[in-house]
Amino acid sequence: MAETPRERYRTQVRAEIKQHAWEQIANAGVSALSLNAIAKQMGLSGPALYRYFAGRDELITELIRDAYRSLADTVRAAAGADLIALAGVIRDWARADPQRYFLIYGTPVPGYHAPADTTVISDEIMAVLLDASGTLPRVLSFWTRLQGVLSLELAGHFAGMAFDPALLLADELTDLS
């Protein structure tokens, strides 16, 4: 497993590219992600990034994978807690970077299919939820209600109405526990 300096450098640069990519996504959404802009920010010139990612799509796919992994990590770290607590953890994760949330649960691109390993990660999350809720119908209700509140809240569809989404979420989950 001895890492050659080359590999070291390579993974480090890849990480830096993804770092800039996340900043762009957080600020302007994934549609505004520009390889050129990232290259310029890094002092590189355009096509250099193609040494590290086959193209824009592969970079985005990698970001989606990382988003899934990040969510799975935070859920796993809260394993054992009850559904209310899990919902709070997931909501906090989503609010920390809404565009990262939308990368997973937002508008899908017709024809694009997430890499197979993301479904594995997704199953892992479901396993934690199932462990906390007991039955499958319950976790399904939990999941859809949570997504309902989150997608509307993060997309700003609760903007006008003066109420706390956290309270709505709590209300939606009390009869599940």
Next chain:
Amino acid sequence: MAETPRERYRTQVRAEIKQHAWEQIANAGVSALSLNAIAKQMGLSGPALYRYFAGRDELITELIRDAYRSLADTVRAAAGADLIALAGVIRDWARADPQRYFLIYGTPVPGYHAPADTTVISDEIMAVLLDASGTLPRVLSFWTRLQGVLSLELAGHFAGMAFDPALLLADELTDLS
């Protein structure tokens, strides 16, 4: 209200542009919408479309407005029905053109704000729902649960799990009526 031939032609061309735009969106999502491609499909050459729309953003804004109006129309047409029926109508509307649904309820672009009149339309939809459900907390629960099922279903996140989203939705709404 006498329509001059000019206005006639203008609104007709605008409608044709939007028609092609909707096809592109349905097939490849809004990010793939290309004014150039639309112009070519219509036998026009690039910049001609700027006579009809100030730019890509204005066209998309107009499409969002139309999507809101379309949803409001279908909801209004079902006014008086109970919540289960309303949910079915809305779900059918969304499934008929998922990308149109996502244009309203999908990933928001940071910094972009929907035109003010859409909130008016949104309020109108809420009024119908409120009329069918009675209390505000109930319509809020209805709305978030419906959105939860719809966003997950239309984004394909129920792909692996073998069950009928319609049944899940019905289950989620039975205790609300």
Next chain:
DNA sequence: CGCAACAGTTAGAACCTATAACCATTTCGC
């Protein structure tokens, strides 16, 4: 040491949005 793998470069094709300048036609005011 030598050579192959690798990181980076510039050039360029094929797109895209958008503006500018220009032309022909249609419409409108007088």
Next chain:
DNA sequence: GCGAAATGGTTATAGGTTCTAACTGTTGCG
């Protein structure tokens, strides 16, 4: 009806994007 203005269309062009090709220098391994 006539002339001016508004309108719909064109091409040219600037600047942006992704991505490929060809080339250069450097690094690292046998």
